[in-house]
Amino acid sequence: xxxxxxxxxxxxxxxxVLIGVIMKKSGEKEKRDTKSKHPSRLWVDEDLKDxxxxxxxxxxxxxxxQGLEENVAHVxxxxxxxxxxxxxxxxxxxxxLLNKRRSVRFLSDxxxxxxxxxxxxxxxxTSPSGAHTEPxxxxxxxxxxxxxxxxxxxxxEEEINYKKRMGDRWVNDLKRxxxxxxxxYLDTAPYLILIFKQVYGRLPNGKKKTHYYNEISVSxxxxxxxxxxxxxxxYTVTSTPLNCGPQLRVLLxxxxxxxxxxxxxxxxxxxxxxxxxxxxKPLEDIMVVM
Amino acid sequence: xxxxxxxxxxxxxxxxVLIGVIMKKSGEKEKRDTKSKHPSRLWVDEDLKDxxxxxxxxxxxxxxxQGLEENVAHVxxxxxxxxxxxxxxxxxxxxxLLNKRRSVRFLSDxxxxxxxxxxxxxxxxTSPSGAHTEPxxxxxxxxxxxxxxxxxxxxxEEEINYKKRMGDRWVNDLKRxxxxxxxxYLDTAPYLILIFKQVYGRLPNGKKKTHYYNEISVSxxxxxxxxxxxxxxxYTVTSTPLNCGPQLRVLLxxxxxxxxxxxxxxxxxxxxxxxxxxxxKPLEDIMVVM
Numbered sequence: 001x002x003x004x005x006x007x008x009x010x011x012x013x014x015x016x017v018l019i020g021v022i023m024k025k026s027g028e029k030e031k032r033d034t035k036s037k038h039p040s041r042l043w044v045d046e047d048l049k050d051x052x053x054x055x056x057x058x059x060x061x062x063x064x065x066q067g068l069e070e071n072v073a074h075v076x077x078x079x080x081x082x083x084x085x086x087x088x089x090x091x092x093x094x095x096x097l098l099n100k101r102r103s104v105r106f107l108s109d110x111x112x113x114x115x116x117x118x119x120x121x122x123x124x125x126t127s128p129s130g131a132h133t134e135p136x137x138x139x140x141x142x143x144x145x146x147x148x149x150x151x152x153x154x155x156x157e158e159e160i161n162y163k164k165r166m167g168d169r170w171v172n173d174l175k176r177x178x179x180x181x182x183x184x185y186l187d188t189a190p191y192l193i194l195i196f197k198q199v200y201g202r203l204p205n206g207k208k209k210t211h212y213y214n215e216i217s218v219s220x221x222x223x224x225x226x227x228x229x230x231x232x233x234x235y236t237v238t239s240t241p242l243n244c245g246p247q248l249r250v251l252l253x254x255x256x257x258x259x260x261x262x263x264x265x266x267x268x269x270x271x272x273x274x275x276x277x278x279x280x281k282p283l284e285d286i287m288v289v290m
Numbered sequence: 291x292x293x294x295x296x297x298x299x300x301x302x303x304x305x306x307v308l309i310g311v312i313m314k315k316s317g318e319k320e321k322r323d324t325k326s327k328h329p330s331r332l333w334v335d336e337d338l339k340d341x342x343x344x345x346x347x348x349x350x351x352x353x354x355x356q357g358l359e360e361n362v363a364h365v366x367x368x369x370x371x372x373x374x375x376x377x378x379x380x381x382x383x384x385x386x387l388l389n390k391r392r393s394v395r396f397l398s399d400x401x402x403x404x405x406x407x408x409x410x411x412x413x414x415x416t417s418p419s420g421a422h423t424e425p426x427x428x429x430x431x432x433x434x435x436x437x438x439x440x441x442x443x444x445x446x447e448e449e450i451n452y453k454k455r456m457g458d459r460w461v462n463d464l465k466r467x468x469x470x471x472x473x474x475y476l477d478t479a480p481y482l483i484l485i486f487k488q489v490y491g492r493l494p495n496g497k498k499k500t501h502y503y504n505e506i507s508v509s510x511x512x513x514x515x516x517x518x519x520x521x522x523x524x525y526t527v528t529s530t531p532l533n534c535g536p537q538l539r540v541l542l543x544x545x546x547x548x549x550x551x552x553x554x555x556x557x558x559x560x561x562x563x564x565x566x567x568x569x570x571k572p573l574e575d576i577m578v579v580m
Contacts, residue, residue, distance in 0.1 A: 073566070087523055088406055098514065289432065
């Protein structure tokens with residue numbers, strides 16, 4: 001990365017402005033050319049919209065995620081190279097590490113070193129993203145009052161979900177199985193990581209900047225985050241707080257272009273933590289070789 | 291996992307049928323209760339639809355991804371536990387490994403051990419998924435003829451994209467920068483991994499089974515796949531073949547419930563491979579602590 005140091009911030013700013021001008025021109029042309037050819041297509045999940053949304057006009061994405069990156073210098077690249085035996089061994093060891101991961105919803109209140117949280121989020125930030133827009137914000141909540149407010153919002157919505165959406169029979173069945181709308185881990189976990197996708201950005205001239213494939217990009221970053229947590233010996237449960245996004249966004253003072261994608265409580269498993277006795281599909285059920 | 295062996299396939303089948311009955315009943319109730327309350331919401335990206343789609347009726351997802359898992363036995367869980375110093379060191383080392391990852395589109399034709407490919411896909415399969423539906427299919431293409439057919443399909447669409455969608459000025463600018471619709475890596479990479487999301491599944495009784503949050507789930511699995519590739523010393527470029535999904539699905543004989551999400555060519559960087567001189571956002575630009 002030493003080669004990159006010649007790219008001073010000023011140079012980068014000039015490039016950004018140039019990209020903005022080029023995109024604007026081509027965007028105008030594109031609108032004329034294709035407006036009627038492409039039927040309506042949504043970039044943003046409807047369920048993550050809220051009243052303050054400013055939906056972008058529909059735009060086509062880049063096929064390759066490096067589209068905008070083409071406007072900067074190119075440098076030679078040589079990656080790590082291992083022997084074949086090393087590759088097999090490394091891939092096997094990594095599989096065994098990640099195969100021990102389970103979603104854990106019984107988390108203790110033991111403190112976790114903040115440096116580890118910084119490192120796992122740094123790691124998530126190495127993810128690729130559409131046109132290198134890096135459209136993610138990781139909000140780490142450690143304040144007990146805020147955690148409790150989040151719990152109140154999530155539980156209130158979840159109670160409505162359970163009472164309105166599920167039939168009596170299902171709710172009764174779930175009672176026996178100890179599942180309900182109570183999310184104790186939102187209080188006990190030392191950290192809650194709320195991951196927001198930035199559905200658009202801002203160009204230096206203040207205009208909106210398309211964040212191509214932002215939901216896929218941020219989800220990929222979350223996959224890398226889950227791998228980093230497992231590698232560090234930390235546990236979580238992947239949750240998508242249905243209908244809570246707008247309230248949580250306002251609580252956490254995130255701008256309107258950010259939509260909540262996932263909420264990950266992070267900590268150590270409680271001594272009495274349990275997980276469902278599930279198995280995973282074998283390789284032959286998920287892979288096809290041609 | 292030894293504890294799980296008591297769950298014989300027969301037992302699992304019985305549970306599945308029970309889940310099916312419960313879901314059907316609650317689904318019927320849900321429809322009556324909420325039909326008018328929730329405005330239209332799309333689960334499936336419009337751009338990945340094709341003429342053979344059988345869209346599911348709209349359904350609400352589970353908030354926690356383990357919803358359906360509640361119907362199986364629960365077992366005590368104790369994860370790996372490292373000292374704080376170890377956690378910090380492990381998280382730092384993993385960050386440094388993944389921070390070396392770059393999207394590489396100049397891939398050599400050197401063969402890669404198949405066992406490594408198996409292991410990285412096994413690793414991706416450890417990803418969490420909405421209600422443990424594991425809604426992914428990884429199609430690994432090594433046959434030169436098929437790879438070339440894929441290249442033809444992708445390049446044809448991409449040429450249309452370039453000629454129709456981009457303004458003359460943008461195309462001219464890109465010419466200087468060596469970007470066009472030619473994707474040589476689709477021929478040269480020893481493996482192409484095409485990742486399909488299963489937008490719905492089948493219950494034992496043949497009825498459609500909702501795959502909650504299938505796009506997010508499969509994207510998370512791809513994040514874990516990218517981490518596994520980097521760990522093994524393999525390189526790729528994350529691509530979303532716009533408008534090619536239906537043709538590639540038919541070419542690879544995938545069923546109509548599967549939609550192409552990503553295409554990853556996998557191999558070693560060519561000796562003369564270059565990458566754009568990009569930097570990543572610093573931690574303070576992607577993380578907010580409260």
